[in-house]
Amino acid sequence: MEFETAARAILANIEKVIDGKPEAAEAALVVFLAEGHLLIEDVPGVGKTVLAKALARSVSCSVRRIQFTPDLLPSDITGVSVYNQADREFEFKPGAVFANIVIGDEINRASPKTQSALLEAMEERQVTVDGTTYELGSPFTVVATQNPFEMEGTYALPEAQRDRFMARISMGYPSPAAELEMVQGRDTSNPFDQLDAVASIEDVQSMIAAARAIYVSPAVEQYAVDIAQATRDDAELRLGASPRATLQLVRAAKARAAVQGRDFVLPDDIDVLIPVVLPHRLIPMRGVADTADVMERIVAETPVPAGAVQPS
CATH class of the missing domain: 3.40.50.300 (P-loop containing nucleotide triphosphate hydrolases)
Known part of the structure; x- marks a missing residue:
């Protein structure tokens, strides 16, 4: 299939x-x-x-x-x-x-x-x-x-x-x-009864293997790393994103690109997934209410890659 x-x-x-x-x-x-x-x-x-x-x-x-x-x-x-x-x-x-x-x-x-x-x-x-x-x-x-x-x-x-x-x-x-x-x-009726x-x-x-093979340009990889690094240096966060978080963000972006029908990852894939991949891993400083708001600001402040994102 x-x-x-x-x-x-x-x-x-x-x-x-x-x-x-x-x-x-x-x-x-x-x-x-x-x-x-x-x-x-x-x-x-x-x-x-x-x-x-x-x-x-x-x-x-x-x-x-x-x-x-x-x-x-x-x-x-x-x-x-x-x-x-x-x-x-x-x-x-x-x-x-x-x-x-x-x-x-x-x-x-x-x-x-x-x-x-x-x-x-x-x-x-x-x-x-x-x-x-x-x-x-x-x-x-x-x-x-x-x-x-x-x-x-x-x-x-x-x-x-x-x-x-x-x-x-x-x-x-x-x-x-x-x-x-x-x-x-x-x-x-119970909809689960008709769910096969x-x-x-x-x-x-096969789908997992195909998702793993999706192309990620160096520019997009650098974009994901820049965002993760920014969480570790942010004054509102006591604990930033781990290297595991960066790896999983890129891996999820590859799967999303495949589901969207593309064979390459866009910066948009990273942006869409950040709210569900990163905030739950972060620990805010005292007085900071929501790590999701902090992530939204960090993404807005991080330059989007201008280089080619498709395979040559």
């Missing part, structure tokens, strides 16, 4: 159950094809888990869902070695992280110790249990949802874990028209 055909089919499938949120659907697909991880943060009831399930249902990949609760153990995520009395040896029982798409529901309701069980898996695509390392399959992506951390029963995600999420998006409330359509159409996979795992692997 051609890249554009498959991408349009997946987006159309997601939008069957996510009314009026094309930007959220595209962000989810871009992160998936860039081999990143997605954090969906918003108040309860606006469709965070629905988006994650719609992406998972649209591709023929293995899917596991983890409901994060205060009593969830790290071994529930990574797996555990169990003694087999018949063979008289320990046998590894894989945890929920062994899937192509892992849906982490309300990730910030688990303790920091349990949250940290995902760190190795998200960065290195492997888990280590009792001194033995087990590789995860490909593709592998974590789509986690979380409620605002000031809500009851939540823990703030550690900085190291936030940095492993390629993007953080917010669903927001639907428009009145979309909400009315939802009320009228879902009282008697539209791309195979082979299609997905």
Whole structure:
């Protein structure tokens, strides 16, 4: 299946159950094809888990869902070695992280110790249990949802874990028209019942390889580096973007260019993705309310590359 055909089919499938949120659907697909991880943060009831399930249902990949609760153990995520009395040896029982798409529901309701069980898996695509390392399959992506951390029963995600999420998006409330359509159409039927996979795992692997091969000019690469460097020198930020953030910004831009039908990255791809890729990684100085506003200013102050961006 051609890249554009498959991408349009997946987006159309997601939008069957996510009314009026094309930007959220595209962000989810871009992160998936860039081999990143997605954090969906918003108040309860606006469709965070629905988006994650719609992406998972649209591709023929293995899917596991983890409901994060205060009593969830790290071994529930990574797996555990169990003694087999018949063979008289320990046998590894894989945890929920062994899937192509892992849906982490309300990730910030688990303790920091349990949250940290995902760190190795998200960065290195492997888990280590009792001194033995087990590789995860490909593709592998974590789509986690979380409620605002000031809500009851939540823990703030550690900085190291936030940095492993390629993007953080917010669903927001639907428009009145979309909400009315939802009320009228879902009282008697569930749109998930008609949602089938539209791309195979082979299609997905091919799309990931195609996205990875998208051309990024030196000028655009320098643009991404300049923005990341500016966050580290900004007086309103205590912690700027990490080198991992720069790498993931460029990788996401390549996937977005592919979804948009181009074989090269534009500065616009960087600009569109900055609000979802960088702010959640930054720590503001005391008295600074919103890192998104700081990022908007930094982007406005950073010169846009004037050189050629297409392959010669």
